[in-house]
Amino acid sequence: MDNQTFFIISISLGVFAAIVIILFGLDIYYLAKKPKEEKGILSLKFSEKFLPELEKLISQEIKRAIPEINQKVTNEAIEYYKKQMAIFSQEAENKMADWDQITKKEILKFSNIYSQAEDLILQAAKNKAGELGKGLDEKIDRICQSVTETINQKIAQTEKNIEDYKKEKLKEVDQKIYQIIGEVAKKTIGKAIDISDHEKLVIEALEKAKKEIF
């Protein structure tokens, strides 16, 4: 209920109050005009006709005012709700606009987060791949090192075997040579060389050296 409605109701009540005051004044006037013997006793009672008339008048006034008030109130209510609807509509539009803005912002935010998440995942994947690659490199290095070590050991062992074999064969060859030399010497000096022969040959050598260097 707005100010206008309140104003109408106030006017109606004011008119009704003025009527009541006039009727009350008239009643007092009639009482004052009565005979002297009655003059000494002031009766404040309303006349018997006054109350029913008053009720009737009030009833008529109320009956007359109610449709008008109803109409006014209805009109006011309609106006009020129209305004409220307009306001609501405007607010709704604003809200919708806000929502649109918020939604756009949220989408943008989500998009950013998604983009960041994508970057993070990509980075994490790259890191993981790097780690895996590094681990793989290390493993390959270890395997290579192990294989190289094994090969080197095998090579060293093979070289040692070859060296041993060579020594063994050379020893055999040497033995063969000594045997041949012995036979040649036997043919040369006419007999096999025993220890006493060796000793004799050494003393002979010393005798020869004595003449030359001692």
Place this chain on the structure above:
Amino acid sequence: MKEVFEELVKKIITKEDFLLFIEEINLLEQVVFKNIEVPLWKRVKGKVREEFRNELQKLEKEGVIPASPNQQFSFFDELKNYLQKIPQVKLEIAFEPSEDFLLRIKKWFKEENHQEVILDITVNPKIVGGAIIEYQGYFRDFSLVKEMDKLTPHQILVGGKHYE
């Protein structure tokens, strides 16, 4: 003193004997200043050859080795110098020589050359027989293999076998 040294040197035949003897003298030089109240030959028990220790005992008792540590040190130092002046003869021979044979050679040098020598022996069967001798910068090859080198290929081919 020289006679004492010569007596000691008689036991040294090869270069290995010489090196061992020098090592023992170095050890004696280290212990002469320790526990001087104990005789030297007792101080070196287990550290030198027993034969050499007995020789030390004999020399100490006879007073050949002086009593004071300083004089003892000088004695061993002189002995070491004497040993280092003994000439060495390098002999490359074709067989493993016996102790007796080495003594024979040493004796030969003493009798024929009038001097003590230390023998540096190398055994090399490839020379077949005889000896390759090196003495004070001189070198002579009296090996059989050298004699065989002088043979002609025809002479080398013996019984269908070919040497070289």
